[in-house]
Amino acid sequence: MSNIKKRVVVALSGGVDSSVAAHLLVKKGYEVIGIFMKNWHDESVTISNECPWVEDSYDAMIVADKLSIPFQTIDLSKDYQKKIVDYMFSEYKNGNTPNPDVLCNREIKFDIFLKIALNLGADFIATGHYCRIKEINKNKNTVYQLLAGKDQNKDQSYFLCQLTQEQLRKTLFPIGELDKSEVRSIAKKEGLITAEKKDSQGLCFIGKVKLPVFLQQKLKKKKGKIIQIPSDSSIYRNIHDFSNHSLENLLKMSNSREYVVEDGDFIGEHSGAHFFTNGQRKGLSIGGSKDPLYVIKTDVINNIIYVGEGRNHPGLFRKVLFIERDEIHLVRSDLSFEKDVIMKFQARIRYRQQLQDVELCFKSKGVFLLFKNQQSAITKGQFAVWYQGDELIGSGVIN
Numbered sequence: 001m002s003n004i005k006k007r008v009v010v011a012l013s014g015g016v017d018s019s020v021a022a023h024l025l026v027k028k029g030y031e032v033i034g035i036f037m038k039n040w041h042d043e044s045v046t047i048s049n050e051c052p053w054v055e056d057s058y059d060a061m062i063v064a065d066k067l068s069i070p071f072q073t074i075d076l077s078k079d080y081q082k083k084i085v086d087y088m089f090s091e092y093k094n095g096n097t098p099n100p101d102v103l104c105n106r107e108i109k110f111d112i113f114l115k116i117a118l119n120l121g122a123d124f125i126a127t128g129h130y131c132r133i134k135e136i137n138k139n140k141n142t143v144y145q146l147l148a149g150k151d152q153n154k155d156q157s158y159f160l161c162q163l164t165q166e167q168l169r170k171t172l173f174p175i176g177e178l179d180k181s182e183v184r185s186i187a188k189k190e191g192l193i194t195a196e197k198k199d200s201q202g203l204c205f206i207g208k209v210k211l212p213v214f215l216q217q218k219l220k221k222k223k224g225k226i227i228q229i230p231s232d233s234s235i236y237r238n239i240h241d242f243s244n245h246s247l248e249n250l251l252k253m254s255n256s257r258e259y260v261v262e263d264g265d266f267i268g269e270h271s272g273a274h275f276f277t278n279g280q281r282k283g284l285s286i287g288g289s290k291d292p293l294y295v296i297k298t299d300v301i302n303n304i305i306y307v308g309e310g311r312n313h314p315g316l317f318r319k320v321l322f323i324e325r326d327e328i329h330l331v332r333s334d335l336s337f338e339k340d341v342i343m344k345f346q347a348r349i350r351y352r353q354q355l356q357d358v359e360l361c362f363k364s365k366g367v368f369l370l371f372k373n374q375q376s377a378i379t380k381g382q383f384a385v386w387y388q389g390d391e392l393i394g395s396g397v398i399n
Contacts, residue, residue: 008123010035014059015194020174020190020192022067022126034060034064036071038075039084039104080104093219093274095380097278098381128174131160131173133146148390161392222272225266226284226307227261240319256378259299279379323369328366345386347386349375349379380398
């Protein structure tokens with residue numbers, strides 16, 4: 001057996017998870033290199049006067065020094081601007097709600113960063129994600145399964161739903177089998193500076209930034225009407241036949257409801273429909289209702305927001321969503337799905353949502369997800385992800 005050490009490049013973010021990931025790899029005898037990715041440095045849009053990337057890169061450097069591993073910072077801000085930030089602005093402008101964290105993993109960490117690592121002679125990259133990878137043998141080929149992290153409260157497989165077999169083959173998730181409390185305890189025991197550091201909040205890599213503040217850098221404020229739709233509106237009296245799986249019926253059930261101003265009451269003004277998303281409660285700045293108001297539809301073309309009172313308002317709920325064929329991504333590329341076949345899975349439409357029972361109906365145009373229970377705030381542009389047990393099978397952008 002070869003004694004040559006395998007080289008692993010770790011994405012050191014300056015947080016406790018990636019710090020412990022690096023420590024565990026050193027302990028296992030890998031040749032470890034730490035790299036901090038500087039992806040954003042426009043301090044004008046952060047919440048405080050702190051400069052988050054400087055502080056984080058400094059912490060990452062101290063961890064690398066403590067572990068006696070080489071360390072460097074790489075500037076990927078141009079790629080991040082082009083692939084993530086510009087895309088986000090364009091999606092919000094069109095009334096969609098993108099997921100920057102999923103895109104960040106697909107376009108930056110497991111693409112550009114992976115290529116940089118391979119150019120440094122790495123056998124693998126590693127991150128501090130709470131996920132696991134398992135190799136199985138199928139028809140004499142190695143297949144990589146992407147499994148949820150052991151700590152169900154921290155599982156981050158949702159954010160990695162767009163990874164490919166090739167990317168998984170080159171990736172290690174050292175903390176995937178650990179609970180968060182165990183990770184903190186290891187960091188404390190090893191005297192790592194990040195042991196007590198809070199988990200970062202905010203946009204992936206950008207730091208402590210409030211999304212509306214961030215969006216207002218490029219998207220102009222534009223006054224528009226807020227229309228409240230009553231929960232007993234005749235719009236909600238349509239009864240769907242969920243047993244009818246014809247393409248026409250599935251498309252009808254997956255379409256979001258169309259409202260017009262006359263369907264409700266004018267109750268105030270907003271600063272731009274593109275700043276809001278389905279299910280949003282904060283930021284409307286309208287009082288006077290017994291229960292909170294929720295956004296049930298944004299119309300960016302006419303700059304109108306439709307809202308409903310209370311978290312159980314019927315305008316928030318749907319049971320069927322659609323993903324276009326080109327937007328379907330299978331982590332397990334060895335699995336193919338026949339047209340008109342219906343298969344049972346579990347799915348989620350946002351991070352941290354409890355897994356929901358669902359049937360997937362594959363058609364020539366794409367795939368329909370038919371949920372057993374009504375889902376609140378299905379949002380165009382977000383990712384729906386489906387699992388079999390612990391294994392993430394596929395994902396796609398909600399149409």
